[in-house]
Amino acid sequence: MSDELKSDEYLWSGTGEPDADIAQLESLLAPYGHRGVMPLLPARPVRRRALRAIVPVLMAAASLALVAGAAWFAFAARPGGWTVQSLAGTPSVGGNPIDGPSRLGVGQTLITDAQSRARIAVGEVGRVDVEPNSRVRLLESRAGEHRMALDRGQIRARIWAPPRFFFVNTPSAVAVDLGCAYTLDVNDRGWGLVRVTHGWVAFEYGGRESFIPKDAVCATRPRFGPGTPHFADAPPPLVEALSILDFSPTENVNRAAALDTVLVTARPHDALTLWHLLSRGSKEERGRVYDRFVTLVPAPAGVTRDAVLAGDRRALDACWNQLGLDSASWWRLWKSPWRER
């Protein structure tokens, strides 16, 4: 390859043998680059859009866009690891302290101590901020899949790729990005907690799935897997009772009382939580959940109680559609590939 073509390749993609002139210009000019933070935003009046008439058209376009987007991200994925930079203190990659832009290769570990933070550029699909006292590993970085492990600590992820391109393994569940921003914590016992601030996250482990929308949280624990999501503003007794239902053996004598508490304290907004419980626990428990569920949201037409209790997918999907979540239309698009995997 001629020098001119090598230079062109580096100018285009930033990869390959650096051109000396270009690299020097990058170094000289980098201090002029963007370093600002987002301005404080004034309140906006809430605006409701009347889009019902064009929803089918939008859905079709969105489906096409998702396919095209997925293809683009798969095509554009860069092998060879992620870029890491320190946000505070001195994080380490592979045991070596980093003080400038560095590379986190597949199989390598990034560690932050009590004083350090780091930012990872996840290929072209998003970014992850690694908070103090954290340990993360890069497991996979290839077309169609970016996967890391959070062994302990906290990360803040912002992912703009189409759903199911970014995964975080924790000791007790896999967090699957469905187009979102979220915070994920793992403590020294391997207990995890995800808080979603935008979009959706799925928690999955051993065939158990939880779907967590914006403003909801979900815990996960070793041996049990993901718990039941609940909104962050859920009544504290409901949250406490859920931890008994989710993370105690089926023979726990407190389960019945815990379920009572969940059913009594659930608000219409908490139908999301009850929807997850429709497919968990004993048949008797699920029956009680269904009976309460249909008092919080309209019963889906054409769906029988027996079908729901039998775990019929269509029946459960019909129940889901009654939740009235803002992102339900997108959820429908994402769910199919997820469930059919």
Added chain:
Amino acid sequence: MRNVLPPVDLAAERAADVPVRPETARFSGGQAAEDGRLVLAARDGDRSAFELLYDRYARLVHGLLLARVSRDEVDDLVQDVFLAAWRRLDDLRDPAAFGGWVAMIARNRATDFHRRSADLVELPDNLQARGASSARAEARAALDAIRSLPEAYRDTLVLRLVEGLTGPEIAMRTGLTPASVRVNLHRGMKLLRDKLGR
């Protein structure tokens, strides 16, 4: 697989050494769909959705402004642009076209700035700080040289060399085709080398 295009046909370029401009901006389907979703959420007051748009486009806006106005003003103008975008989201007819729209706001804001402050002159670095290094003066000279290039070259080179975006990232954020960005980078760099005597 990486998004790598074949090398530019250098001979063909020499035959037509003018910036490549797209007839219409084209954004990747996935990003446009995501942008559209974020815009709709932001219109309903979701600040975190707008923050994601900011993360995606702040370097583009910063680069477009830096290519046009004094660097001392750029940070404030970036904030102005995103505040204007936040306030005027309802005016955006196609939510998926956020990238092109916010870039247009940035260019217009730069024009307004020049209209209002025609007499302002950017201070050289060696007057702003005593003992400024030669590297800083060199950086300033390089930035001035880039700013003297035709607009299409100027924008792509600032985004590549200052903001650190790669060619595919520039294409994704500006809506230019990857081929156009690649050609503009190559031709712009050639002109820049000539200007800097490299």
